[in-house]
Amino acid sequence: MTGSLAIIGLGPGDASLLTESARRALDAAEELVGYYPYVARVPERPGLNRHASDNRVEVDRAREALRLAAAGRRVAVVSGGDPGVFAMAAAVFEAVEHGEPGWRDLTITVEPGITAMLAAAARLGAPLGADFCALSLSDNLKPWPVVTARLDAVLRADLVVALYNPISVARPWQLGAAFQLAAGIRPPETPVMFARAISRPDEAIRVTTLAEAPQVPADMATLVILGASTTRLIPRAGRVPFVYTSRKVEAA
């Protein structure tokens, strides 16, 4: 088989946040596969066939991409952010594991990208400056008690927590439940950051506290960061404060 499949991270939105390697992989593609807003980010050009699909069909989309590659095409599967973080790479490898034996011999590469928490952190200062984790609040693929058990564990361990997929039309109450759980473990003045659509025209940043967080609107394009005990604000006149998490933890 001479086809290939590149799983490409488009970063948070603005084209300047792509890596040069990701850009080259896009330029080499003959077939472009992805969730439609990500496919829409890649400019049309002759010789590039576009296959945009709806959300929540990740494994079907992955199989389509693998079939095209197995037929000898140079295929690019695009994700927002980094493809390995709550995005398409895991779906592609799941499809490889359970699919045609020959798919394992395909040249499959992953082009990393700037995932939402890194883009958000960069705008805020350095909120991920110490130990941190990335949790998805979606209970589409894991039971909600697993989500809450993990959240409880990392909050008690005093990690900074980046919450992906905080809310959607189909999952309207999970973020509120997460804040309620956090409020039982961390003090009300704990910094909480809402970072929406970083680097896109509708970018919005909000720095608040755990006490106020339930009143702040969020949507599918929002990443939420819960601070740890060492997360600090640096106030600035007339501007959003810098936020950073100190690397130092004092002995108890």
Add this chain to the structure above:
Amino acid sequence: MTGSLAIIGLGPGDASLLTESARRALDAAEELVGYYPYVARVPERPGLNRHASDNRVEVDRAREALRLAAAGRRVAVVSGGDPGVFAMAAAVFEAVEHGEPGWRDLTITVEPGITAMLAAAARLGAPLGADFCALSLSDNLKPWPVVTARLDAVLRADLVVALYNPISVARPWQLGAAFQLAAGIRPPETPVMFARAISRPDEAIRVTTLAEAPQVPADMATLVILGASTTRLIPRAGRVPFVYTSRKVEAA
């Protein structure tokens, strides 16, 4: 003050893994500040003054950069990977918080980069495909019992664990202790990945098990990933297996 300070992520090594935005920020700099191997990655050019320093002097280096910016210079502080992940951004904001009041009014920006765990994950497949965390094994700035308490918590919560700063000449035993702790919680066949110097000429990848991991050599340039219960290998003839973590968690 007209100076500015950009804290720039250089990615894992190869220049093609820089973002275009980071490249532009480097091109605009007049003063280049950083740990010497990172400064060495940026080509010399007229008009760019270089300030390379040793490791473990992060806050001194940050203060030097802030003083240059306050004097009106366009300063770039460079880090490997992403500057917000166990790197220079937290040190800079710590220096801002405790430094000259005027430093808060400087234009300080952070250019995100591909951090080691994303680069390693991309080479392996999608080992960070579900919930995961990033922990530093260094006990320079936090007591070792804090490190082990966090590691214990995230292992029991079944997160994938990326271990930064796993080992150094000054900290030779911490990685072995971490494997021992993990072996008390996760089964011996748990996948463990060693990713060294990704995208650099001396890149090396090793996929092994928790049982075998203590025998695998590691150094300061190595990132270690401990798999979760849903981390799976896809064997391939004559090649390193693909590794991915399934997004699905079954109900207990």
